[in-house]
Amino acid sequence: MQSKARLVVMVLSFFVIAALVQPCMAGELHNKLAAESTIEQIVKRGTIKVGMDIFVPWAMKNKKGELVGFEIDVAKQLAEDMGIKVEFVPTKWSGIIPALAAGKFDVIIGGMTVTPKRNMKINFTRPYYYTSQGLLANRKMTEGFTIEDFNSPEVTIAARLGSTGAVAAKANFPKARLRLFDDEPAAVQEVKNGRVHAMVGGQPLPAHIASESPDTLKAFGEQLMKEPMCFGIRKGDVDTLNFFNNWIEIVRAKGWIDEKYSYWFESTQWKDQLQ
Known part of the structure; x- marks a missing residue:
């Protein structure tokens, strides 16, 4: 009986100590994580x-x-x-x-x-804030185009590598060929030079670039994708x-x-x- 009583006391003591130590350890861990944030x-x-x-x-x-x-x-x-x-x-x-x-x-x-x-x-x-993707097109290459006309195997669209502009281009124009560039200025230059029909980029880039070269470029007003920043x-x-x-x-x-x-x-x- 005494041995059983001792065992019970030991088990209870273990749980009491664990209950006391656990909050201390949790507190130390919390402080460590906060200091390392x-x-x-x-x-x-x-x-x-x-x-x-x-x-x-x-x-x-x-x-x-x-x-x-x-x-x-x-x-x-x-x-x-x-x-x-x-x-x-x-x-x-x-x-x-x-x-x-x-x-x-x-x-x-x-x-x-x-x-x-x-x-x-x-x-x-x-x-x-929120932003949206827009379309900048070569005016001569896309004369008479509506936004739906860009979804064609005959059309090539540029976008920045790793951008949601590339995601928007794939989503809105799945049939078009997609060319990716390291930055947006390179994609814009391809549109200006007529090597691609258009590029998809975050607003207001398409509108601003088109306003600088209205004889060469055209921005479409459609919002291709609204996104949280x-x-x-x-x-x-x-x-x-x-x-x-x-x-x-x-x-x-x-x-x-x-x-x-x-x-x-x-x-x-x-x-x-x-x-």
């Missing part, structure tokens, strides 16, 4: 590293060689509100998600929209996701995002700044 590392470093690619009007070079654009303003305002500096890390779009995962920078702020395929590799914040961050980082989500809510509520979007997407006042 990207947002904590950014604060300690005093600089946020932002991955982006060059494309109009999200991020461009002005006449002084400085980065300007909608996403540049967003990233600068984020850094200012955090009381830190911002460092931009230009990265080819096709490799921007692997670069984020590899720790080359802290966050993607570069007109990135959410797709299931991308979301399997990285996490996304809530949307801070979000920050991209590495997986498993709840604290960083929480901070960015709350910051987005604050600046949207103040109307700051709408103001910047209107300037960069609905006006051309900024064009004389560019190289």
Whole structure:
């Protein structure tokens, strides 16, 4: 009987100790994860590293060689509100998600929209704005075309590699031939030179480019795909996701995002700044 009593006491003691130790271990783990979060590392470093690619009007070079654009303003305002500096890390779009995962920078702020395929590799914040894809065509090659006429095996359409413009082109014009380029300027040049019939790109690029060369190019008004724009961050980082989500809510509520979007997407006042 005594041995059984001792066994019962030992078992109960084990569970009591486990119950006391488990919260301590959980607390230590929580503190460790919080200390290792990207947002904590950014604060300690005093600089946020932002991955982006060059494309109009999200991020461009002005006449002084400085980065300007909608996403540049967003990233600068984020850094200012955090009381830190911002460092931009230009990265080819096709490799921007692997670069984020590899720790080359802290966050993607570069007109990135959410797709299931991308979301399997990285996490996304809530949307801070929405964009759409549009069609820019060579006027001579597509004379008399309606939007439906581009869905033909005789038509070649360009898009940027790894972009949702390429997704929109496949979805809207599955019968057309698709050519992919590392950046949008190269795709636009192919349209201008008549080597492709059209290109699909994020608005307002098609409308702006067409307005510069109305005799050569034409923009179609149809919205090919509406998409939410979000920050991209590495997986498993709840604290960083929480901070960015709350910051987005604050600046949207103040109307700051709408103001910047209107300037960069609905006006051309900024064009004389560019190289």
